[in-house]
Amino acid sequence: MASPFAAPLTAALTPQGPTGHAIADLSSRVGTGERHRILHVFRAPVGGLFRHVIDLTRLQAEAGHAVGLVCDASTGGERAERTLADLTPYLALGVTRVPMRRNPHASDLHVLRTVRSQALAVGADVLHGHGAKGGVFARLAPLGRAGRGVIRAYTPHGGSYNYRPGTTLHRVYMAAEQVMARATDLFLFESEYVASRHAAFAGGSPRLERIVHNGIAEAEFAAVETADDPFDLVYVGELREAKGLPVLLRALARLRGQGRELRLLMVGSGPDTESIAAMAENLGLRHAIAFEPPQAIRPVLGRGRVMVVPSLAESLPYVVLEAAAAGQPLVATNVGGIPEIFGAFSSDLVPPGDCEALSAAILHILDEEPSRRQGRARALSNSLRTRFSMNRMATDVLCGYAAAFSAKRTRTASVPATA
Structure with a gap:
């Protein structure tokens, strides 16, 4: 008999879809009526981060947006496979899985090329990175001239912000966050805590940001x-x-x-x-x-x-x-x-x-x-009930997108045309 201490190394995840009343058109709530082509980029399809992406995908798809995913191919096991299969009806832009390493690695260049290729292929206008590695790929994937109308959003999920201040790893990762902030149109912090850590240790010039708490279903x-x-x-x-x-x-x-x-x-x-x-x-x-x-x-x-x-x-x-x-x-x-x-x-x-x-x-x-x-x-x-509503989470994310698009259009309009 196997030891009770030898649990299989599979990933815990508890995705929940929206339940109860039908969801109103979230886009109309933010007053734009725009429909976006959204690519969520993250590493491991496990745990709370995966649940967050699943919930956003379902809600955004039901609000009329086209949604796709790019994530790691080597983690999550059969549980992730089943969950992604169940999510297929909501994924107009499909799922792309590519091996991703947790720590920096030469293979990251291949992932960046994959994200670029998929974003261009599906005509994404929102690249939304989740977690440290997803944030790197979504913000740094080179789109060239085709990316001028694309917004890059980033939702940290703790990760590098949880390293003890003063340690070498913390300094390295916060320096990287300072650099990547220049390529970030929108920060969507899931807690005031992470927002305060970013302000204290990554800092830099002010950026468009929102605090969007994780939401749960009725x-x-x-x-x-x-x-x-x-x-x-x-x-x-x-x-x-x-x-x-x-x-x-x-x-x-x-x-x-x-x-x-x-x-x-x-x-x-x-x-x-x-x-x-x-x-x-x-x-x-x-x-x-x-x-x-x-x-x-x-x-x-x-x-x-x-x-x-x-x-x-x-x-x-x-x-x-x-x-x-x-x-x-x-x-x-x-x-x-x-x-x-x-x-x-x-x-x-x-x-x-x-x-x-x-x-x-x-x-x-x-x-x-x-x-x-x-x-x-x-x-x-x-x-x-009111502070952590799933529908409120989805609405706040779309409001953030709308603000980022508006800010980008303003910046573009202010740049003088070249001869």
Whole structure:
């Protein structure tokens, strides 16, 4: 029998399409009536970034725009293949998959040529890059004279902005962001946190920017039913140390050492799967943790009493939005854009990397009177409805495009004609 710690290295993603009432024409809301040919460029078809692109693709297509994707061919596995196949009716401009490396590599030149070729072939007038690598390809793909009417938009999803300030990698990536800002018509930051990091460390001359929070569908606000004999704690996401998993394991070991026989369900995969599993073994947690591969989040939420998000760095994680919307009691760290999600409830967040504080927060919420715990979770859910609407997210993105096109036309008109 395979070890329960040997989860397959596939990607977690929980895409949600628009649900409920039919979507109004989003383009008419921004007052332009223009229809665009939009190419979304990103690296890995996994996780929250992929979900964000999927949601935008569906909403933009339903609003009458032609949409296509360019993404990595080597990640995502069968799960990504199925999701992209399901998305086909919304992809008038198709899907182009090409191998992309996570870190800078000579093969990036081939990807730039591929993005250029596809953009010209489909007549794209919006190149929208997502994440650090997607942002490079969408902003730097050379289009020549054909690209004079094209806008380049960029949505960071944490990534390079989450490196610790002062480190060599942080300085290198922020210097690169300064350079690429000159080729950026529109920044669409998913959180105030990332916008502030960009202003502080990439800076440069002012650019057109919008803060567009990730959005979730109305159906995701329905409460999930708790399973019989649930786990005490549940974690959903990548298995990597940057997600604070060593801190969570130490907190669990600490609580069990105090006589609390707590059980943890961990759902996901990632580059640190083996080291996380080994640490669990060394801490004597083998029988206290169940490891499972990536899967849809809502059924998982019902299998745990409390969800724990121990991240050391984040932007605006969908997993927190999804759990909070569903009324799942949460213990989360005070990092990145998570306080923007919690809003008035942000005092409940714990410092990142603090095993003692995480243990105390877990114990507090588990021992809290159930009606009080559920009441606070439902109050947080209610606070998200208007602030993190999926339709609002799509409308704000289209408003950003419209502003970028207007600014580009103004700049073009102000340039004197050459003889």
